Amino acid sequence: MLFKSNSNIDEEQIKLVENAQKRVKQRKRLFYHFSIMLFGIITLLILNILFGIKKEISFYNYPWSYWASIFWVLILLAHTYNVYITNRFMGKDWEKEQIKKLVLKQELKISKIKTELEKEARVKAESELFNQKNSKNLITLIAAASENNVIGKDNKLIWYLSDDLKHFKEFTKGHAVIMGRKTFESMPKALPNRTNIVITRKVDYLANDAIVVNSLSQALEKAAEDKQPFIIGGGEIYSLAIKIADRIELTRVHTELEGDAYFPDIDHNIWEEVSREKRLKDEKHDYDFTFIRYNKK
Ligand SMILES: NC(=O)c1ccc[n+]([C@@H]2O[C@H](COP(=O)([O-])OP(=O)(O)OC[C@H]3O[C@@H](n4cnc5c(N)ncnc54)[C@H](OP(=O)(O)O)[C@@H]3O)[C@@H](O)[C@H]2O)c1
Numbered sequence: 001m002l003f004k005s006n007s008n009i010d011e012e013q014i015k016l017v018e019n020a021q022k023r024v025k026q027r028k029r030l031f032y033h034f035s036i037m038l039f040g041i042i043t044l045l046i047l048n049i050l051f052g053i054k055k056e057i058s059f060y061n062y063p064w065s066y067w068a069s070i071f072w073v074l075i076l077l078a079h080t081y082n083v084y085i086t087n088r089f090m091g092k093d094w095e096k097e098q099i100k101k102l103v104l105k106q107e108l109k110i111s112k113i114k115t116e117l118e119k120e121a122r123v124k125a126e127s128e129l130f131n132q133k134n135s136k137n138l139i140t141l142i143a144a145a146s147e148n149n150v151i152g153k154d155n156k157l158i159w160y161l162s163d164d165l166k167h168f169k170e171f172t173k174g175h176a177v178i179m180g181r182k183t184f185e186s187m188p189k190a191l192p193n194r195t196n197i198v199i200t201r202k203v204d205y206l207a208n209d210a211i212v213v214n215s216l217s218q219a220l221e222k223a224a225e226d227k228q229p230f231i232i233g234g235g236e237i238y239s240l241a242i243k244i245a246d247r248i249e250l251t252r253v254h255t256e257l258e259g260d261a262y263f264p265d266i267d268h269n270i271w272e273e274v275s276r277e278k279r280l281k282d283e284k285h286d287y288d289f290t291f292i293r294y295n296k297k
Contacts, residue, residue, distance in 0.1 A: 013105055020098055030083050037076050041069040126243070128217040138228045139220070141238055142171055143263050144251035144289070150259035151235060155186045158259060162284035164251045167291060171249060172230045176223035180237040184210065197222050199237060216240050235261035248294040255287045272297045 044065035144164050145151050152158060173193055181200035190196040190209035197211045197219045205212050213219045216237065223229035231241040242248075242264050248271065250263070271294040278290045 013102060016098060016101060016105075020095075026083050030079055033076055033079055037072050040072060041065075044068060125215065125217065128215075137224070137226060138247055139231065139241070139245045140171075140228055140247040140249060141231045141241055141245045142168060142249040143233060143238060144253055145263035146253045146255050146257045146259075148256045149262045149265070150257045151233065151238075151263050152186070152261040153257075153259040155182055155261075157186075158257055159253060159286040160284075161251070161253070161286060161289055163279055164285075164289065167249075167251065168232075172232065176226040176229040177232045178216070178219045178223060178229060178237070178241075179232045180234050181205065183232065183234040183237070186234075195223065195226070216244075220244075233261075235263065239264045246296050248292075250292045250294065251289050252292055253287050253289045266294060270297060271295070 048063050048065040143151060144157075144159075144161065146158075150158065172191070176195040176197055177191055178197045178199065181198055181202070184190075184196070184198040184207055190207070195211065196207070196209060197213060198205070198207045199213055199216060199219050201214060203214070211222050213222060220229065231237060231245065248266065250266075273292060274295050275293045276290050279285065279288065281288045
């Protein structure tokens, strides 16, 4: 596919170069024509003077060499008209225009290659993730999200829900908890009694009491021994992991809030709700909320 699109661009470039070569040849031919004509007319005139053909072969009292010269000049004019007027004039501006076109083609080619490479990298990362999916463990997303899918703002949680914290602790205790670098930094320290795994693109990132990895796929490898590794956020990591997760433990908070981190949409063609348990707002809970479990169909 990549090769095909590049070869299309190359073909266009070849056409441009061929066109430029053709134009150079046209101009050269015109110059040769002019030189030959000059030589021919001078020769005719000399012959005319030397052999006095004027008297013997004449047309309306003009020698044939005269008419032949005029005729030749007319042909040259027609040739010049054809090169410079009928075909586009090939001056400096034309050359600049051609160079500009070539540069544009090159830029297009580079940007297409870049897009293809990025796409290939994404496909590779996704296929690595799907290989992880074949593992036997139950990859679980655990999150609390408002009705409009907001999960946080300014790298902080935006509600206090005591039972949700307990719920989170109970589920994740003793398991691997996989999180993005921003979520890790939003916490005072690594979560105790859990294997903390932090995902970052930074190669030299250090995190106290946590394993640092550079992709979700690596994080899942580190958690391979855990029967139920938990993906605990935030928005970027949930979006990646929802494609390969087996279960979602969602706390739906019954309010709409503003924020800057979101839980991805749950596609009900893919996810089946298997349980729900509603809790009401009180002094330990800012809003009504519902614990919902989804299993992948
Ligand atoms: N309500 C909830 O249940 C809940 C749970 C967790 C978090 N949160 C909230 O969510 C917010 C944070 O979420 P967020 O989306 O901003 O950040 P995040 O997902 O926690 O972390 C994003 C970071 O993860 C790394 N990352 C992302 N994709 C990667 C990839 N493909 N490969 C390698 N590294 C990758 C990058 O780290 P580098 O920049 O270091 O490369 C990126 O900046 C906070 O407000 C937090 O309070 C809410």
